[in-house]
Amino acid sequence: MDSKLIYIADDEINICNIIRSFLIKEGFKVEIFNDGHSILEAFNSRQADMLIVDIMMPEIDGYSLCSLIRKKSSVPIIIVSAKDTEADKIAGLTLGSDDYLTKPFSPMELIARIKSIFRRIALDKSSSKNDELINIFDISIDAHSKQASFNEKSIGLTGMEFSLFHYLAINKNRAVSRKELLDKVWGFEHNVETRATDDMIKRIRKKLSDSGSILKIHTVWGFGFKIEDKE
Numbered sequence: 001m002d003s004k005l006i007y008i009a010d011d012e013i014n015i016c017n018i019i020r021s022f023l024i025k026e027g028f029k030v031e032i033f034n035d036g037h038s039i040l041e042a043f044n045s046r047q048a049d050m051l052i053v054d055i056m057m058p059e060i061d062g063y064s065l066c067s068l069i070r071k072k073s074s075v076p077i078i079i080v081s082a083k084d085t086e087a088d089k090i091a092g093l094t095l096g097s098d099d100y101l102t103k104p105f106s107p108m109e110l111i112a113r114i115k116s117i118f119r120r121i122a123l124d125k126s127s128s129k130n131d132e133l134i135n136i137f138d139i140s141i142d143a144h145s146k147q148a149s150f151n152e153k154s155i156g157l158t159g160m161e162f163s164l165f166h167y168l169a170i171n172k173n174r175a176v177s178r179k180e181l182l183d184k185v186w187g188f189e190h191n192v193e194t195r196a197t198d199d200m201i202k203r204i205r206k207k208l209s210d211s212g213s214i215l216k217i218h219t220v221w222g223f224g225f226k227i228e229d230k231e
Contacts, residue, residue, distance in 0.1 A: 003027055003028055003029045004028050004029065004049040004050065004118065005028070005029045005030075005031070005046075005048045005049050005050075006023055006028050006029070006030050006031075006048055006049065006050045006051070006052060006114070007030075007031050007032075007033065007039050007042060007043065007048040007050070007051050007052070008020060008030060008031070008032045008033065008051075008052045008053075009032075009033040009034070009035070009036060009038075009039040009051070009052070009053045009054060009057060009062075009065070010032075010034070010052075010053070010054040010057070010080070011034050011035060011054065011056070011057050011058060012054070013032075013034060015054075015080075015103075016032040016033075016034070017032070018107060019032075019052065019107060019110065020032055022107040022108075022110075022111060023111070023114075026111055028114075031048070034057075034058075035057050035058040035059045035060070036053070036057045036058070036059050036060025036061060036062065036064065036065045037058075037059040037060050039051065039053065039065065040060060040065060040068060040069070043069065043073075043075075047073060047075060048075065049075065049076075049118075050075065050076045050077070050078070050114065050117070050118075051065075051069065051075060051076070051077045051078070052077075052078045052080060052110070052114075053065055053066070053077065053078075053079055053080070054079075054080055054081055055079060055081040055083055055088070055092070056081070056082075056083070062079055062081065062092070063091060063092065063095055066079070066092065066095040066096050066097055067095050067096065069096070070095070070096035070158050070159065073159075074146055074158075074159030074162070075159075076098045076117045076118075076121065076159075077096065077097045077098055078097065078098060078099045078100070078101060078110070078113060078114065078117070079092040079097045079099070079100045079101070080101045080102075080103060080105065080110070081100070081101075081102065081103060082102070082103045083102075084102040086195075088100075089196065090195060090196050090199055093160065093196040093199075093200070094196065094199050094200060094203070096158045096159060096160055097160075098117055098159075098160060099113050099117065101113065132144050134166075134169050134170065136169060136172060136215055136227060136229045137213065137214055137215045137229070138150055138151070138212075138213050138214060138215065139155075139208070139213050139215045140152075141165070141166055141169050143166060146159060146162045146163075146166075147162070148162060148165055148166075150208075150211040150212060150213045151212075153211070155207045155208060155210075155211040155213070156207055157204065157207060160185070160200065161200055161203060161204050161207075163185050164181060164185045164197070164200055164201070164204065165204050165217075167181065167184055167185055168217065168225060168226070168227045169227055171227075172226075172227045172228065172229050173226070173227075173228055173229060173230075174226065175220040175223055175224055175225070175226045176224050176225055176226065177223055177224040178197045178198075178223070178224045178225075179224075180224065181197045181224065181225075182196070182197065185197075197224075197225075201217055201219075201225055204217060205217055215227070216228075
């Protein structure tokens, strides 16, 4: 199997070089960039298998880069940043990043998260053969194209929004806890105090409503969320 290609963007050249050396040892192909504009240009020319980006970068910051990439691709994105507030993490996850790692971090922790994301993608591909198309009320959920559609028109979910929505759909009629969503969708393996799930659910609900769909995501108070396939 071909080695995965990872792009790293950080204006701290030292950090880029450290991450690159660890990833190359793990068998990944790596290219590094020192600003948001250059990684975006490179991605437009040749798509990588994953992006690792800092927030504070010249020209295009990490948040803006996430938004621009998400308009064209569901490639996994990990944000690495010294900004460690809950608001920063929620902003990154809401804009479409798959994980958020606070500096300083262990390179081995980053590698573990990278491998976790690639494992999850492989698992999604293998399991999607069994549940490739799910229909709940007036919404069609296609695991292969990662699209949720109403009347054959995409409702415009981002990659992470689709992953969360799809996970609720394949677990329909069962209440799914916030912790389970963080574990299974974002890959966090420990308790994270964040409203990332609630914020993303609000965005998905709005897109469902704006499309004209009658499908509802129910809040299970103090626990999590549930999709039901009956009135």
